[in-house]
Amino acid sequence: MAEKIKLENGKVVTPNEPIIPFIIGDGIGPDIWQAASFVFDKAVEKCYGGKKKIAWREVYAGEKAFDLTGDWLPEETLEVIREHLIAIKGPLTTPIGEGFRSLNVALRQELDLYTCLRPVRYFNGVPSPVKRPEDVDITIFRENTEDIYAGIEYAQGTEEVEKLIEFLQNEMGVSKIRFPETSAIGIKPVSKEGTERLVRAAIEYAKEKKLPSVTFVHKGNIMKFTEGAFKKWGYNLAEKEFAEDVFTWQQYDEIKAREGEEVAEKKQAEALASGKILVKDVIADIFLQQILTRPKSFDVVATLNLNGDYASDALAAQVGGIGIAPGANINYETGHAIFEATHGTAPKYAGLNKVNPSSVILSGVMMFEHLGWQEVADCIITALEKTINEKTVTYDFARLMSGATEVKTSEFAELVVGNM
Ligand SMILES: NC(=O)C1=CN([C@@H]2O[C@H](COP(=O)(O)OP(=O)(O)OC[C@H]3O[C@@H](n4cnc5c(N)ncnc54)[C@H](OP(=O)(O)O)[C@@H]3O)[C@@H](O)[C@H]2O)C=CC1
Ligand SMILES: O=C(O)CCC(=O)C(=O)O
Numbered sequence: 001m002a003e004k005i006k007l008e009n010g011k012v013v014t015p016n017e018p019i020i021p022f023i024i025g026d027g028i029g030p031d032i033w034q035a036a037s038f039v040f041d042k043a044v045e046k047c048y049g050g051k052k053k054i055a056w057r058e059v060y061a062g063e064k065a066f067d068l069t070g071d072w073l074p075e076e077t078l079e080v081i082r083e084h085l086i087a088i089k090g091p092l093t094t095p096i097g098e099g100f101r102s103l104n105v106a107l108r109q110e111l112d113l114y115t116c117l118r119p120v121r122y123f124n125g126v127p128s129p130v131k132r133p134e135d136v137d138i139t140i141f142r143e144n145t146e147d148i149y150a151g152i153e154y155a156q157g158t159e160e161v162e163k164l165i166e167f168l169q170n171e172m173g174v175s176k177i178r179f180p181e182t183s184a185i186g187i188k189p190v191s192k193e194g195t196e197r198l199v200r201a202a203i204e205y206a207k208e209k210k211l212p213s214v215t216f217v218h219k220g221n222i223m224k225f226t227e228g229a230f231k232k233w234g235y236n237l238a239e240k241e242f243a244e245d246v247f248t249w250q251q252y253d254e255i256k257a258r259e260g261e262e263v264a265e266k267k268q269a270e271a272l273a274s275g276k277i278l279v280k281d282v283i284a285d286i287f288l289q290q291i292l293t294r295p296k297s298f299d300v301v302a303t304l305n306l307n308g309d310y311a312s313d314a315l316a317a318q319v320g321g322i323g324i325a326p327g328a329n330i331n332y333e334t335g336h337a338i339f340e341a342t343h344g345t346a347p348k349y350a351g352l353n354k355v356n357p358s359s360v361i362l363s364g365v366m367m368f369e370h371l372g373w374q375e376v377a378d379c380i381i382t383a384l385e386k387t388i389n390e391k392t393v394t395y396d397f398a399r400l401m402s403g404a405t406e407v408k409t410s411e412f413a414e415l416v417v418g419n420m
């Protein structure tokens with residue numbers, strides 16, 4: 001019997017026939033969803049021989065929702081996901097000139113899915129532009145509800161922006177708006193609560209997976225009270241809530257100021273030798289260089305919304321591109337999660353049965369792990385790797401590989417299933 005997934009004592013409880021809402025998505029969405037869901041169903045069948053299966057329930061968002069209901073993001077869709085906890089989606093186009101800045105962002109905000117979790121690792125055989133792609137094994141915890149990404153913006157020439165600029169100049173003494181007559185204004189909210197819950201989730205993850213470091217990526221040297229505070233609140237939270245588990249660069253600096261560099265070095269070395277997680281930070285621009293020059297320095301990354309967006313596409317490129325970049329949007333307290341690829345709707349490929357479905361397939365792998373169906377996740381990974389190693393791949397990999405056979409999205413899915 002089809003049943004809802006539940007959260008009991010903070011743990012996901014998955015029935016044998018869980019109802020999982022899905023959004024097909026716009027652009028390449030239908031092509032990749034068809035391929036990915038075929039892989040999911042076959043893997044579940046292979047692992048459980050009919051004893052377990054997914055009861056898929058389609059919900060609408062984006063162009064399909066608009067065509068059917070006149071609404072880009074119907075309330076019913078949000079209600080169904082709220083009720084069923086877990087969902088998976090294809091990419092959604094942002095309707096230009098409509099009320100939503102981005103439907104994807106709106107879904108994250110409405111359900112308060114504060115962590116955008118994007119693990120980036122190399123799969124054997126995938127073509128990459130770097131020499132040692134296997135050195136990349138970095139999990140991004142991107143804050144998903146705040147920052148300049150929250151969409152609080154006022155267009156140039158509007159009454160609102162005039163009011164805001166006048167307030168900033170006259171009430172707040174701001175004199176740095178270079179061209180006040182022709183400026184638009186964006187607002188960047190970054191809170192202590194928002195930072196703390198994200199950083200807590202990132203450290204919990206590092207603890208659970210026994211990873212040696214968590215790095216805060218920020219631009220706090222310039223944006224001191226938002227990105228700088230993210231770093232400060234992050235360090236304080238780590239030291240307060242994870243005193244037994246971490247050693248931080250903030251502690252290092254304090255010991256160094258008090259007792260000298262040698263002592264600080266010694267204490268850090270002792271802490272790390274005893275298995276503590278090193279909590280450190282890096283400024284966002286140099287981070288983009290260091291992920292190329294020494295990616296092994298990073299394990300878990302906790303960062304703000306916009307930094308996380310840029311970093312996830314940049315890191316994806318290092319391990320083969322956005323065609324193989326999965327993700328999840330999660331609220332660890334309520335248990336709500338929406339799994340989705342890192343990429344968008346790639347409109348020029350819509351309906352061509354051409355693009356790589358691996359990002360959605362791997363987002364499904366993350367979903368199966370989250371549900372506790374590890375054997376299904378393992379079965380898909382093994383078959384996917386085998387298919388890539390056989391060099392039967394979609395256009396994005398084929399153009400970078402020698403001796404590859406280019407296959408269509410649906411053919412790739414069939415080959416993956418054949419390799420299970
Ligand atoms: N979560 C979401 O739903 C997201 C939605 N979007 C939305 O998507 C739309 C298009 O955004 P855009 O900036 O073009 O970014 P996209 O990620 O949609 O596409 C950019 C490029 O990435 C490559 N690509 C994307 N997906 C795949 C895939 N599955 N397999 C192989 N290659 C792939 C293609 O590269 P190439 O040209 O080299 O072949 C494509 O042209 C916008 O409306 C944007 O707002 C964007 C990001 C996330
Ligand atoms: O919502 C969008 O249109 C873009 C979102 C995005 O790029 C992302 O979350 O990585």
Ligand SMILES: [Mg+2]
Nearest residue numbers: 309310313342
């Ligand atoms: Mg993005």
